[in-house]
Amino acid sequence: MSIANFMENVPAKIANQWSKFKVHMLKNYGENPGKMLVHTGTLGWILSSLAQVGAVVFNDKISPEQKSFLIPQEVADAAVNILSFYLVTNSMKNVGAKLVSTGKLRTRRIRNFLEKNELMGKVGKRDFNIADQENFAPIADHYKAFKNGVDVVTSTIGSIISCNILTPVLRNEYASRRQKKTLAHMQEYQMKNIQHPKGISIADYQKLASLKYSANNSGLKI
Amino acid sequence: MNTIRNTSLYKGVQKQAHRLEQGTLDLLPDATFNKPKTVKMIGDIGHDISSAENRLILGVTALMTQPFIDARNKNVDEETRRVSVCRTISKIIVGTMTGYVIRKGAIKAIRSWSQLPAPGVSRYKTLFTPKGARSTNTEAFKQYQNAMGTVVALVVMMFTNFLIDAPLTKILTNLLVKNSGGDDKS
Numbered sequence: 283m284s285i286a287n288f289m290e291n292v293p294a295k296i297a298n299q300w301s302k303f304k305v306h307m308l309k310n311y312g313e314n315p316g317k318m319l320v321h322t323g324t325l326g327w328i329l330s331s332l333a334q335v336g337a338v339v340f341n342d343k344i345s346p347e348q349k350s351f352l353i354p355q356e357v358a359d360a361a362v363n364i365l366s367f368y369l370v371t372n373s374m375k376n377v378g379a380k381l382v383s384t385g386k387l388r389t390r391r392i393r394n395f396l397e398k399n400e401l402m403g404k405v406g407k408r409d410f411n412i413a414d415q416e417n418f419a420p421i422a423d424h425y426k427a428f429k430n431g432v433d434v435v436t437s438t439i440g441s442i443i444s445c446n447i448l449t450p451v452l453r454n455e456y457a458s459r460r461q462k463k464t465l466a467h468m469q470e471y472q473m474k475n476i477q478h479p480k481g482i483s484i485a486d487y488q489k490l491a492s493l494k495y496s497a498n499n500s501g502l503k504i
Numbered sequence: 505m506n507t508i509r510n511t512s513l514y515k516g517v518q519k520q521a522h523r524l525e526q527g528t529l530d531l532l533p534d535a536t537f538n539k540p541k542t543v544k545m546i547g548d549i550g551h552d553i554s555s556a557e558n559r560l561i562l563g564v565t566a567l568m569t570q571p572f573i574d575a576r577n578k579n580v581d582e583e584t585r586r587v588s589v590c591r592t593i594s595k596i597i598v599g600t601m602t603g604y605v606i607r608k609g610a611i612k613a614i615r616s617w618s619q620l621p622a623p624g625v626s627r628y629k630t631l632f633t634p635k636g637a638r639s640t641n642t643e644a645f646k647q648y649q650n651a652m653g654t655v656v657a658l659v660v661m662m663f664t665n666f667l668i669d670a671p672l673t674k675i676l677t678n679l680l681v682k683n684s685g686g687d688d689k690s
Contacts, residue, residue, distance in 0.1 A: 304634035304652070311651035312644030315550055322555055322654040329658050333665050377528070386534050389543045393536050405534065408526045426643075428543065430550030438558055445562055446569045458579035 313426070316375045316433025323441055324368045331360030351467055355460065362452065367444045374440030375433055382429045383411045389428055395421050551643065555654040556607035563600025570596060587681055594676035598669050606660055611653030618649055 311318040335356045338349060381387040385396055385405040392412065396402050399417060404410040412418065412425060508514055537543050553561075574588045618632040619625050620640060632652055637645060 301635050304632065305636070307651050307655075308634045308637070308644065308648040312642075312648045315553075315647045315650065318647065318651040318654070319555060319558055322651065322658065323558075325655070326658050326661075329662050330665060333662055337666075380525070380529065381532065384529060386529065386532060387537075388535075389537050391543075406529050408522060408529055427547035427550060430643075431546035431548070432550075434550045434553050434558075435546065438553070438561055441558070441562055442565045446566045447573075450570050450573045454573065454577045454579065458577075461580075 313430075314433065315430050316379070316437040319434065319437045319441070320368070320371050320375055323371060323437075324364060327360075327364045327367050331356075331363060335360065347471060348468075351464075355464075359453075362456070363449060366449050366452070367441065370444035370448060371437055371440035374443070375437040378432045378436030379429065380408070382425075382432050383413065384408065385410065385412055387432060389424070391421060391424055392428070551646075554607070554611055554650040555657070556604050556611060559603040559607055560600060563596055563603070566596045566600070567593070586684060587677075590680035590684060591673070591677045594673045594680060595669075598672045598676060602664055602668050602672075603661065606664060607654060607657040610657035610660060611650055614649050614653040614656060618645075618652070 311321075335353060338344060338352050338356050344352065378387075384407060385392065385401070388396070395417075396405060396412070399415060401410075401412075401415065413422075418425075537546070570592050571589045574592050575585060577585060577588070580588070614632050617629055618634075618640065619629045620633060620637060621630045632649075634648065639645065
């Protein structure tokens with residue numbers, strides 16, 4: 283295919299991908315608001331972490347030597363934030379979803395359905411799913427509304443635990459260790475380059491580092 | 505993928521994972537929600553809470569936990585701790601405010617730009633309508649609009665994070681540091 287032909291097809295290809303993306307969003311999140319909260323929350327952390335890394339990469343006041351040290355640290359910080367959010371929130375959501383699908387957490391109407399179909403003996407078994415049973419159709423809407431509600435509640439609780447308790451505690455611990463390492467690294471750097479200082483002064487850097495790494499600096503959560 | 509699934513290691517790990525899952529399920533007690541009000545409330549949460557409300561809840565609970573975690577951080581000196589608390593409060597207030605407003609605005613915009621194609625409906629108002637959609641009044645379509653609005657909001661916030669959040673956080677932090685009796689050059 284020539285370049286001209288390829289360029290001619292670009293708008294059609296973009297339109298096709300856009301159409302596929304919309305259908306994918308509808309299929310994946312239309313029936314699953316809890317999953318949407320977990321995935322968009324994780325995407326939010328990824329984008330805000332990218333912004334933090336970008337802020338270091340494109341900052342002219344930081345010398346290339348300092349960048350070579352700071353960029354991997356920002357990436358590591360991002361990995362902690364993203365992983366802890368995804369793992370905790372997704373696990374909470376999955377536990378909630380499993381409790382509902384196996385009938386451990388139910389409404390009176392769902393209980394009546396289980397009793398009527400002699401399914402109470404299977405409640406709480408990991409391979410049991412109410413939605414796969416025969417005669418499920420009459421309670422389908424009621425079950426979906428209840429399951430979606432539980433999904434949203436559990437994923438919200440998961441994100442509160444992850445973002446507001448677990449991550450700040452872990453980060454404070456990690457940040458204080460990192461501050462010491464950063465200062466030691468910068469002092470070593472100063473000794474090596476004492477004749478040709480580059481970028482900001484070590485005193486200014488130490489001040490910035492104490493603010494940046496001393497306590498709970500996660501960047502801005504978007 | 506099937507080759508990996510057929511290995512004894514994979515099967516062994518899977519068996520243990522299933523045991524753990526069943527063990528967790530056995531530990532948790534059964535619960536039946538009998539009150540119609542409670543059941544309705546849980547259903548309404550699934551229906552009404554979008555990422556915007558979720559961000560608001562996260563912000564309010566963050567204000568109740570994070571400043572206290574920072575204030576109890578004994579690894580840093582008192583001055584740093586005080587600045588850190590002020591900075592955390594500012595970040596939460598500004599981040600929650602912009603996060604909520606932008607998400608809410610983006611979801612609202614997507615709702616008006618995801619109409620069904622019909623005579624009199626301009627093309628840009630169907631820009632976000634998925635192919636094959638038959639009704640915009642279903643629960644699934646509403647959740648799709650929430651998800652798409654959130655994705656758009658996240659892209660917008662990549663810029664507002666620098667343009668609005670960062671400067672506002674700095675101003676508010678300085679103000680809080682000054683009012684808490686310290687040097688406002690944070």
